[in-house]
Amino acid sequence: MESTRAHTDRVYESELVQLRQRLLQMAGHVERALSRAVDALVRRDAELARNVISDDREVNRMEIEVDELCRRLLALRQPAASDLRLITTALKIVVDIERMGDLAVNLSQRVIELGDAPHLRPYVDLPKLADLALEQLKLALDAFVNADADRAEAALKKDDVVDAFYFRVLNETVAFMMEDTRHIRSGMSLMLVAKYLERFADHAMNVAEMVIYMVRGTDVRHPHSRAP
Amino acid sequence: MTAAPKIRIEKLNAYFGAHRAVRDVELDIPALGVVAVIGPSGCGKSTFVRCLNRMHELLPGARAEGRVLIDGQEVYGPGVDPVQLRRRVGMVFQRPNPFPAMSIFDNVAAGLVLNRLPGDRAAIVEKSLRQAALWDEVKDRLKENPTRLSGGQQQRLCIARALAVEPEVLLLDEPASALDPIATAKIEELIHELRERYTIVIVTHNMQQAARVSDRTAFFYMGELIEYDTTEHIFTNPSIKQTEDYVTGRFG
Numbered sequence: 001m002e003s004t005r006a007h008t009d010r011v012y013e014s015e016l017v018q019l020r021q022r023l024l025q026m027a028g029h030v031e032r033a034l035s036r037a038v039d040a041l042v043r044r045d046a047e048l049a050r051n052v053i054s055d056d057r058e059v060n061r062m063e064i065e066v067d068e069l070c071r072r073l074l075a076l077r078q079p080a081a082s083d084l085r086l087i088t089t090a091l092k093i094v095v096d097i098e099r100m101g102d103l104a105v106n107l108s109q110r111v112i113e114l115g116d117a118p119h120l121r122p123y124v125d126l127p128k129l130a131d132l133a134l135e136q137l138k139l140a141l142d143a144f145v146n147a148d149a150d151r152a153e154a155a156l157k158k159d160d161v162v163d164a165f166y167f168r169v170l171n172e173t174v175a176f177m178m179e180d181t182r183h184i185r186s187g188m189s190l191m192l193v194a195k196y197l198e199r200f201a202d203h204a205m206n207v208a209e210m211v212i213y214m215v216r217g218t219d220v221r222h223p224h225s226r227a228p
Numbered sequence: 229m230t231a232a233p234k235i236r237i238e239k240l241n242a243y244f245g246a247h248r249a250v251r252d253v254e255l256d257i258p259a260l261g262v263v264a265v266i267g268p269s270g271c272g273k274s275t276f277v278r279c280l281n282r283m284h285e286l287l288p289g290a291r292a293e294g295r296v297l298i299d300g301q302e303v304y305g306p307g308v309d310p311v312q313l314r315r316r317v318g319m320v321f322q323r324p325n326p327f328p329a330m331s332i333f334d335n336v337a338a339g340l341v342l343n344r345l346p347g348d349r350a351a352i353v354e355k356s357l358r359q360a361a362l363w364d365e366v367k368d369r370l371k372e373n374p375t376r377l378s379g380g381q382q383q384r385l386c387i388a389r390a391l392a393v394e395p396e397v398l399l400l401d402e403p404a405s406a407l408d409p410i411a412t413a414k415i416e417e418l419i420h421e422l423r424e425r426y427t428i429v430i431v432t433h434n435m436q437q438a439a440r441v442s443d444r445t446a447f448f449y450m451g452e453l454i455e456y457d458t459t460e461h462i463f464t465n466p467s468i469k470q471t472e473d474y475v476t477g478r479f480g
Contacts, residue, residue, distance in 0.1 A: 005478040012477065078436055080463045080475040217465025 026062040033104035049108035059101035136204035155208040234259035240294035264442035281317035318390035322402040324382035326374035339393040360388035380411025
């Protein structure tokens with residue numbers, strides 16, 4: 001049950017609006033960080049990679065800000081029902097979003113390491129995997145903004161597609177390394193990049209799961225680990 | 229709820245003259261534990277609980293219709309003695325109301341005297357004061373006048389007075405709203421202890437208090453029961469929009 005009405009206490013209302021906006025700004029920042037990191041990889045642009053790394057400080061700053069805002073709301077407003085679910089959701093997804101930012105940083109670090117090493121082959125699958133991961137995040141964020149659990153469920157259903165792509169990239173990279181041992185170093189870096197992208201999509205899934213909780217009040221995580 | 233309810237309320241309507249203050253309420257209250265009744269001023273929550281021990285009808289122009297069953301017995305049935313009923317269903321009010329002309333001891337014993345109940349009065353008074361978590365504070369001043377006690381102590385004295393006649397149900401109508409936070413915390417802790425022996429119904433306009441002390445919560449609005457569920461459900465994920473708006477502070 002989601003309320004459409006505004007709070008009687010307008011300051012409280014504006015704090016909740018602020019919380020939603022901060023999370024979205026932070027997620028938007030992370031979205032851009034990942035697509036820039038992938039651009040840096042494809043173009044072997046170490047300068048761009050370094051920019052992604054230094055810009056992550058902004059994401060970290062936002063994480064602290066969201067945490068503080070949540071603590072203040074919990075202490076001063078004693079939130080209930082949908083407000084309580086929004087705040088507890090915010091406290092959890094802020095960690096996922098911050099980790100996604102870190103993964104964009106990790107990817108950028110691999111770009112710098114690769115330096116001028118020759119491309120194993122034209123990048124097709126990795127950018128596709130990145131697109132899938134970003135699409136997952138976009139779906140989860142749209143679900144969050146519109147309090148739309150159906151859209152969050154759509155994101156959860158795409159997890160298999162991401163995984164399939166990830167394993168395809170892994171297998172191909174292994175094949176390249178077996179063909180020529182000089183490719184092992186860059187092959188390892190690319191395997192790590194693929195892992196980061198897969199993890200990025202996983203964090204987006206966590207966000208989607210929490211959005212379902214926020215909207216419906218039901219926890220869909222770990223269906224196989226429930227007490228009977 | 230699978231076990232038979234302690235109190236079953238069917239099609240309850242309560243009136244002040246032509247005004248219907250409680251509208252078609254249906255509700256089962258399980259034995260033992262705490263049910264909180266919440267809602268804005270004038271929603272009928274106090275009137276509702278006053279129907280459970282026939283206190284409502286004592287007001288001029290007031291009457292109730294419908295059925296209230298306690299252990300299956302009609303509260304409004306013919307031949308029911310309201311005084312006997314009120315011994316089984318005790319009540320504590322917003323303002324502590326000890327009898328000012330009586331000693332602390334006599335206040336607690338008052339119901340025993342009134343109902344001509346047998347037994348060792350001193351033992352019953354001590355037991356009741358202990359149950360109300362007041363014994364240690366008043367054991368050396370039982371002959372004193374209760375008006376010298378603090379507000380919180382006076383309220384616990386009223387609870388002891390209600391417990392002395394060994395009721396099965398305890399109705400608490402805003403029992404802590406006139407008390408400071410420390411006295412309130414003591415009353416809430418007391419409710420927590422009493423829930424194992426009594427069926428408690430507490431009316432409160434303090435939603436945090438309802439959340440803290442109760443197992444189940446009933447939300448009333450404009451005389452109607454809007455939602456009744458476990459307290460956790462009401463405060464984390466209510467099913468009805470009006471409940472959601474009320475517990476989150478969206479009062480329009």
